Amino acid sequence: MKFAKEVKPNKKIIEKLAEECANIYTDFVFKDIFKILDEKPVPLQNKKLVNAIQDELDEDVYDNYVQIIREALYSGKIYYRDGNIFPRAGDKFGLKISKAIKILLKGKYNPKKKSYKIDLRKINATLRADIATIYDKIKDKVDRIQAVLQTKETEEVPTFNTEKVNKAFDDFYDDLQKKTSQSLKLDINQYSEENKERIREEFIETNRYYVVKFDNSRLPKIRENLTKLILEENMSIDEFYKYIKYEFGLSKRRCQFIARQETRLIKAEFVQKKATENGMDEYIWETAHDERVRSWHRHLDGKKFRFSDPPIIDPRTKRRGNPAQFYNCRCVPKIIVSWD
Ligand SMILES: [Zn+2]
Numbered sequence: 001m002k003f004a005k006e007v008k009p010n011k012k013i014i015e016k017l018a019e020e021c022a023n024i025y026t027d028f029v030f031k032d033i034f035k036i037l038d039e040k041p042v043p044l045q046n047k048k049l050v051n052a053i054q055d056e057l058d059e060d061v062y063d064n065y066v067q068i069i070r071e072a073l074y075s076g077k078i079y080y081r082d083g084n085i086f087p088r089a090g091d092k093f094g095l096k097i098s099k100a101i102k103i104l105l106k107g108k109y110n111p112k113k114k115s116y117k118i119d120l121r122k123i124n125a126t127l128r129a130d131i132a133t134i135y136d137k138i139k140d141k142v143d144r145i146q147a148v149l150q151t152k153e154t155e156e157v158p159t160f161n162t163e164k165v166n167k168a169f170d171d172f173y174d175d176l177q178k179k180t181s182q183s184l185k186l187d188i189n190q191y192s193e194e195n196k197e198r199i200r201e202e203f204i205e206t207n208r209y210y211v212v213k214f215d216n217s218r219l220p221k222i223r224e225n226l227t228k229l230i231l232e233e234n235m236s237i238d239e240f241y242k243y244i245k246y247e248f249g250l251s252k253r254r255c256q257f258i259a260r261q262e263t264r265l266i267k268a269e270f271v272q273k274k275a276t277e278n279g280m281d282e283y284i285w286e287t288a289h290d291e292r293v294r295s296w297h298r299h300l301d302g303k304k305f306r307f308s309d310p311p312i313i314d315p316r317t318k319r320r321g322n323p324a325q326f327y328n329c330r331c332v333p334k335i336i337v338s339w340d
Helices: 011-038 052-056 059-075 095-104 125-154 163-184 193-231 237-277 295-300
Strands: 078-081 084-087 108-110 115-117 282-286 304-306 312-314 332-338
Touching: 011 125, 011 163, 011 193, 011 237, 059 078, 059 095, 059 125, 059 237, 095 115, 125 193, 125 237, 163 193, 163 237, 163 332, 193 237, 237 332, 295 312
Parallel strands: none
Antiparallel strands: 078 084, 084 115, 108 115, 282 304, 282 332
């Protein structure tokens, strides 16, 4: 028995296509949000409102310390509670921050509590106001992020029919055509442009369908989680940044997964069509041979089937299909080209 060489599209090309698809969605949701998060911390104000502490220090040194403390408060590296300044949970005070707290806030280190004790009444009024302002600014950012998310929930996910996606798809399709021809020893001239356009349209539509489905369920969840974060204590912009980055990564991976899954299906159907058109209907089912293979497909492994008469791929629904025609199925057909 002779088998056709397995059609293995170029992974880099598929990743590029998946990346371009993911970019459309992540740009749509996260671009405006990162813009808000990336705004610089509030600049120094009220320079004139300096008190006694400043008299002991050069103006530059004073400004520098104020800036260090404000940035540390703003980013959540330190926070104030009950007369003490604490480092963020699990963190230690940096050298610069420690110095600024000691000099500017007259902080006394308590090794037991691992915090600096300070007297709020003795703190520079500007800085005291800053602590409040910084908190308000963070709150303001989060409110604006919530507003962006709410808008995105009502807006439609943009089309995937963009120049970049089309270019990436072309590369994928050309590669698939080439590999299939090599594998089945076919003439590349017998492929039609019409067929390509139909497959492209289908890819773009199906891809968008699953992304929209993800979008509809995830965006309300993000807003809900942000609200929870606001209600928690020690709100810091760093925590929001971390959370948004997490959501960004989640969306990106999801979109890439969807695109990859679609290319796998396109490949399976393309190869099957070309094989059957050219009289190659029989194949041996082959799994990926690892622990992720579903038990039912393990049971199909090594058995002979026909594309025109496929086995049951889902024992629950009794649905029939060929390799890869099932959610996240990585099985492939070993196409029989001759019996000698
Ligand atoms: Zn499978």
